[in-house]
Amino acid sequence: xxxxxxxxxxxxxxxxxxxxxxxxxxxxxxxxxxxxxxxxxxxxxxxxxxxxxxxxxxxxxxxxxxxxxxxxxxxxxxxxxxxxxxxxxxxxxxxxxxxxxxxxxxxxxxxxxxxxxxxxxxxxxxxxxxxxxxxxxxxxxxxxxxxxxxxxxxxxxxxxxxxxxxxxxxxxxxxxxxxxxxxxxxxxxxxxxxxxxxxxxxxxxxxxxxxxxxxxxxxxxxxxxxxxxxxxxxxxxxxxxxxxxxxxxxxxxxxxxxxxxxxx
Numbered sequence: 001x002x003x004x005x006x007x008x009x010x011x012x013x014x015x016x017x018x019x020x021x022x023x024x025x026x027x028x029x030x031x032x033x034x035x036x037x038x039x040x041x042x043x044x045x046x047x048x049x050x051x052x053x054x055x056x057x058x059x060x061x062x063x064x065x066x067x068x069x070x071x072x073x074x075x076x077x078x079x080x081x082x083x084x085x086x087x088x089x090x091x092x093x094x095x096x097x098x099x100x101x102x103x104x105x106x107x108x109x110x111x112x113x114x115x116x117x118x119x120x121x122x123x124x125x126x127x128x129x130x131x132x133x134x135x136x137x138x139x140x141x142x143x144x145x146x147x148x149x150x151x152x153x154x155x156x157x158x159x160x161x162x163x164x165x166x167x168x169x170x171x172x173x174x175x176x177x178x179x180x181x182x183x184x185x186x187x188x189x190x191x192x193x194x195x196x197x198x199x200x201x202x203x204x205x206x207x208x209x210x211x212x213x214x215x216x217x218x219x220x221x222x223x224x225x226x227x228x229x230x231x232x233x234x235x236x237x238x239x240x241x242x243x244x245x246x247x248x249x250x251x252x253x254x255x256x257x258x259x260x261x262x263x264x
Contacts (some may be wrong), residue, residue: 016019017125019091019129019138021087021089021115022086023084024085027081029079030078032078032079034076039090041089043060044085045086049062049077049080050067050077050083051077058213059104060180061104062182064106065106068099069102076141082181086115086116087119105146109264118134148248153198163180163181166183171231219255222256223256229252
C-alpha cells in the first residue's frame, strides 16, 4: 500500500462518525494481499466482480451484491476485471446490531444510491445534515437486505485443505470420496468427518457448492451458461440450470446479465 493510500485509509478508519464512505477504483487483475481493518465494513462495487477470501470462506461479490465484514477480519481481494469499489466503514456501535460475521447481501437500487451518496460525503459530515440522514437510511437498508448464499466454506485442517484446493482447481473432477481420501493421505471416513467438522457440509454438498461457485465465476468472467456448465462438471445443462438456481436464487443467464449491465 502506497503512503498516500495508507494515509487515506487511516483517516477513514479513525473518522469521528458512525459510518463513512470510501471510494477506490482498481485495474483488472489487481490482487490485494491479506489485510484487515479495525472497523467493520461493507464492500461493494459499482462495476466489476471481486473475489474475496478470508481464513474460513471464499466469496464472489457480483454487481448488485455486497459483503459485510466484521472488524479485524483478515481478507484478500482479487479484482476480476476493472472494479469501481465503494465501501462503508462502520464503528462497532453501528455494526453490532446488524451483523457479527461475514455475509453477502443483496444491494437494492435504493441501497446502491445510498452507498454512492455516503461515499460522496466528507469524512466529517454534518451530524445534523445530509450525511447523517444518508448513512442512517443506509444502515436501515443494510439491516433489511436479503442474505445470499455466495460463500464457500474453507477449512483450516491442512489435510482437508489439500483436498479442497485440488477440488477448487478441478471443479469438473468426478473422483469419489475414497479417491480424494487417497489423494489427501487419509481414510475416507476421516475425510468425510473432516468435511462435516470443518465446513459444516458433507463431501457431496461441499463439492456441489464448489462446482456452482466455479460456474458463477466463469459467468462473471463473460463465459456463457453452456461453457460454465462444462467448467463445473455438469453433463446436462438443464440439470446445471436447476442446481444453480436452487443454490443462488437466480439463473445462470441472470448472473451473466448482472455482470454485463455494469461493464457497459
